[in-house]
Amino acid sequence: MASWLTRSKPYFNAALRRRMPADLSGNILPQTCRTTPLYPPPTSSAAAAGRRPSPPPHLIAATLFLARRCESTRAGVGLDFKEADSDHQGLDFPGGRVTFMSKMSFIGENLEKRIPCFRVLDDNGESVGGSDYEQMDKEMSVKMYSEMVTLQIMDTVFYEAQRQGRISFYLTTSGEEAVNIASAAALSVEDAVFAQYREPGVLLWRGFTLQEFANQCFGNKADYGKGRQMPIHYGSKKHNYFTISSPIATQLPQAVGAAYSLKMDNKDACVVAYMGDGSTSEGDFHASLNFAAVMEVPIVFICRNNGWAISTPITEQHRSDGVVVKGQAYGIRSIRVDGNDALAVYNVVRMAREMAIHEQRPILIEALTYRVGHHSTSDDSTKYRPLDEVEHWKKTRDPLTIFRNWVARNGWWSDEHESEMRINIKKEIIQAIQAAERMEKPPLSELFSDVYDVPPPSLCEQEQQLRDTVKRHPDDYPNDIPQ
Numbered sequence: 498m499a500s501w502l503t504r505s506k507p508y509f510n511a512a513l514r515r516r517m518p519a520d521l522s523g524n525i526l527p528q529t530c531r532t533t534p535l536y537p538p539p540t541s542s543a544a545a546a547g548r549r550p551s552p553p554p555h556l557i558a559a560t561l562f563l564a565r566r567c568e569s570t571r572a573g574v575g576l577d578f579k580e581a582d583s584d585h586q587g588l589d590f591p592g593g594r595v596t597f598m599s600k601m602s603f604i605g606e607n608l609e610k611r612i613p614c615f616r617v618l619d620d621n622g623e624s625v626g627g628s629d630y631e632q633m634d635k636e637m638s639v640k641m642y643s644e645m646v647t648l649q650i651m652d653t654v655f656y657e658a659q660r661q662g663r664i665s666f667y668l669t670t671s672g673e674e675a676v677n678i679a680s681a682a683a684l685s686v687e688d689a690v691f692a693q694y695r696e697p698g699v700l701l702w703r704g705f706t707l708q709e710f711a712n713q714c715f716g717n718k719a720d721y722g723k724g725r726q727m728p729i730h731y732g733s734k735k736h737n738y739f740t741i742s743s744p745i746a747t748q749l750p751q752a753v754g755a756a757y758s759l760k761m762d763n764k765d766a767c768v769v770a771y772m773g774d775g776s777t778s779e780g781d782f783h784a785s786l787n788f789a790a791v792m793e794v795p796i797v798f799i800c801r802n803n804g805w806a807i808s809t810p811i812t813e814q815h816r817s818d819g820v821v822v823k824g825q826a827y828g829i830r831s832i833r834v835d836g837n838d839a840l841a842v843y844n845v846v847r848m849a850r851e852m853a854i855h856e857q858r859p860i861l862i863e864a865l866t867y868r869v870g871h872h873s874t875s876d877d878s879t880k881y882r883p884l885d886e887v888e889h890w891k892k893t894r895d896p897l898t899i900f901r902n903w904v905a906r907n908g909w910w911s912d913e914h915e916s917e918m919r920i921n922i923k924k925e926i927i928q929a930i931q932a933a934e935r936m937e938k939p940p941l942s943e944l945f946s947d948v949y950d951v952p953p954p955s956l957c958e959q960e961q962q963l964r965d966t967v968k969r970h971p972d973d974y975p976n977d978i979p980q
């Protein structure tokens with residue numbers, strides 16, 4: 498890796514264009530979002546020479562030792578950089594000077610207070626005041642809200658289609674419409690998206706049509722995956738959206754690699770990698786964060802912390818304060834945002850994107866939200882969580898209601914407009930489903946193509962075996978698949 502780093506140095510240097518101010522704890526001081534250059538260029542001689550300026554020792558100590566006193570045993574002594582001995586007794590160690598301390602203090606396992614969550618709107622959709630955000634215009638607000646509604650209706654109709662046995666599987670984004678749509682709205686189509694599976698709204702925002710969604714779910718001839726994947730495993734080269742794969746967190750190392758290639762090519766774009774809270778327990782998550790930080794790649798990690806990973810509650814997922822704190826451990830700038838506040842999500846992602854590209858660094862966003870629906874059509878969440886928990890989120894924290902109230906308060910939305918739009922969208926989705934259902938399926942031979950230029954004998958043998966089996970048991974196989 499050392500030689501790789503050396504070879505990459507020019508890219509690193511070229512990429513270090515701007516820096517953000519930070520306070521003593523390493524917290525980034527907020528600035529207002531703008532599209533044109535956001536940050537003052539580096540002023541120190543090191544930065545002028547293309548290197549990151551070294552922070553003073555007290556800042557390093559503050560950043561490294563951002564921990565608290567807790568009340569148990571030795572860790573209870575806590576750790577505070579003030580306990581460090583005087584500066585001149587420091588150890589010059591790679592990465593910066595480390596001060597000594599004579600007290601044997603372990604870093605506490607948690608901060609005294611949980612990391613706060615950035616929001617712009619309260620649960621009634623009223624601006625809380627004093628938040629750092631850029632005012633959104635009517636056109637963008639209405640488009641965002643309309644797409645959130647479209648996503649919600651698409652989910653309802655497709656879910657029903659699965660219940661009617663017309664498709665084999667489905668998974669909704671209910672409760673997470675704001676994270677989906679508002680994050681997508683803050684990006685450029687040049688930004689490559691590596692999603693988990695509960696982010697079809699990003700693709701919807703980019704212009705993937707309802708017909709294209711339906712074609713994938715029905716696995717028909719027009720599906721870009723040629724019917725080889727389960728429903729909801731969308732992908733579109735045109736929309737810079739990498740195909741979903743079921744094993745969770747596998748998209749993350751790929752995303753970091755893609756971000757590294759953007760850096761090598763000096764592109765004005767970043768990678769955006771989505772994941773759930775459950776994914777953060779995978780090794781791939783940790784390897785990805787570390788690689789992204791060390792290689793300083795332009796990537797925005799967006800974790801949808803929706804409280805559940807199928808039946809595993811967040812309290813059994815980790816002992817840390819959620820996901821956001823893990824960023825700092827890897828040296829990644831991080832923020833927690835109210836994932837049900839579309840305005841907050843939009844502003845945070847926009848700022849994160851700017852920093853990722855202009856400073857060539859990874860950013861981690863933890864969006865606090867809630868999975869209102871079952872995990873998928875293969876799940877029954879009433880078996881493991883109380884209904885009133887779901888009802889609470891549906892009634893008081895619904896992202897559509899919060900955002901609609903704000904849009905309506907601005908005079909940009911009305912109930913009549915809403916009902917007319919809902920009727921039209923539903924009609925369009927039903928038509929798309931009917932057309933997708935009528936369309937021919939891809940031929941059986943497609944199951945075996947596209948991997949090898951010349952299929953190896955073992956694969957040809959498998960194909961023959963399948964054809965023989967279908968012939969022997971015609972009733973067990975669909976009869977609408979061309980041979």
Ligand SMILES: Cc1ncc(C[n+]2csc(CCOP(=O)(O)OP(=O)(O)O)c2C)c(N)n1
Pocket residue numbers: 695743744745772773774775776777801803805806807868872
């Ligand atoms: C590597 C791997 N292990 C287990 C699974 C089974 N699985 C599918 S989804 C899921 C939960 C993921 O939860 P989370 O990341 O929080 O995403 P959410 O479904 O809540 O959006 C699990 C364990 C899988 N797909 N891949």
Ligand SMILES: [Mg+2]
Pocket residue numbers: 773774775801802803804805806807868
């Ligand atoms: Mg989850």
